[in-house]
Amino acid sequence: MPDASAPVSGGASGLALAPDHLQPIGSPLRIDFGRAEAGTVAAISRLVGAQPQARIPCSNGAGAAQRWANGLTLYFLREGLHGWRLEAGRGASVATVEGFAPGQPVPAATGPYVFEGDASGLTAISAGESCPLG
Numbered sequence: 001m002p003d004a005s006a007p008v009s010g011g012a013s014g015l016a017l018a019p020d021h022l023q024p025i026g027s028p029l030r031i032d033f034g035r036a037e038a039g040t041v042a043a044i045s046r047l048v049g050a051q052p053q054a055r056i057p058c059s060n061g062a063g064a065a066q067r068w069a070n071g072l073t074l075y076f077l078r079e080g081l082h083g084w085r086l087e088a089g090r091g092a093s094v095a096t097v098e099g100f101a102p103g104q105p106v107p108a109a110t111g112p113y114v115f116e117g118d119a120s121g122l123t124a125i126s127a128g129e130s131c132p133l134g
Contacts, residue, residue, distance in 0.1 A: 019111075023097055040076075102122050112127055
């Protein structure tokens with residue numbers, strides 16, 4: 001598995017979300033689903049320039065979620081990264097590798113993402129597994 005703790009190459013930095021991994025912008029490295037929580041949180045915090053706001057246990061005991069102010073939540077189940085959710089937030093912007101982000105029109109596309117929206121547009125995007133948060 002690639003080492004996502006390595007520095008992001010090139011001048012660009014940040015994070016893009018994919019159906020089964022997280023992609024540091026400007027780097028060929030990936031943070032694949034299944035990666036341990038501590039290493040993932042450290043890498044993502046560097047990429048988005050902030051620490052998570054909260055670690056929230058799953059109410060069903062399946063794991064926990066880490067939530068950042070930029071609207072990103074990562075789900076750690078069975079001791080590894082298994083999913084993510086992106087809602088509108090503050091600070092560094094994050095989008096999918098295809099460019100989908102909260103605030104845009106709701107896509108008509110179907111596929112690996114779950115899109116949530118209302119009359120104002122896209123409110124949330126998720127992929128992978130999640131858990132109910134307590």
